[in-house]
Amino acid sequence: MYELKIFVWDLNFDSHVATLHFAITVESRNQAENDKEALRNDLADLGKYLDDIGSGITDSNKNVAQLVTQLIVMNSTMEHLHAEQIKNNNTESQGKIDNIFKEERLPLNDYKPTDDVRASPRPSINRNHPRVNSTDTFALTPQDERMFNAGSLYHMGVLIERNRELGEYYMKLAAYKQHQPAIDFCKKCNIPL
Known part of the structure; x- marks a missing residue:
């Protein structure tokens, strides 16, 4: 009697496993087809996107x-x-x-200085210079001793802490202009002149 029940359970188990295997196989095939279709759609969308952005970074010959x-x-x-x-x-x-x-x-003689500073953040340094032979206007910054004021020297000192090579370059430039605070700073920081 026990053997009969075990035999029936074994048959039922085998039939249930076969049914489940068939269902899982069918579902896997359906899912694979759905995944392939989704992948095709994603690739098509990506191709359209790349075509859109590609036109901005290519010349006429791509x-x-x-x-x-x-x-x-x-x-x-x-x-x-x-x-x-x-x-x-x-x-x-x-x-x-x-x-x-x-x-x-740019030859500086081609430009005439004006007092028009408009929206310049540093009107004492940046001045608008209309070009003599055209209607173009340029903002020019003269490079002279004004660029080596205490604020810029402080900035150069901070710059040395972050990027020593670049900071040393600017400090040497200031020192070569015979700007005494820059020379003192170079000596203090052991920057060879």
Whole structure:
């Protein structure tokens, strides 16, 4: 009698497991098809998105790789020239940078100063300079002793704490302008002149 019950339970168990296996298999196949369809839709949406943003970073021939390569080369060149300029403390690198970008320095004689300061945050330094031979107006900042006031020296001192190389560069620049507080600061911080 016990053997009969165990045999029936075993048959029932096998049939239930087979039924469950069939149901799980069918559900898995349905889920896989649903997942594939969702993935196709996501890829189509991603393709549309990339097409939309891609038009902003490509030229008319869609040369993204060429533009990215040029930007990487320019970036590494600029970093190398800037490091060389700081290391050697010279301005020859600026000429190399100007040659790369083929930009000429603005001749100051082409601009006439005005007293119009408009919305300048530092009206004592930034002045609007209309160009003599056109209607363009530029805000120019003269680089003279005013840039080495106590506030900027404090800023340069703080900058040394955060980025020593850049801070030392600015302090040396101030010291070479024979600005006594900068010379004192360089001596205090053991910055070689």
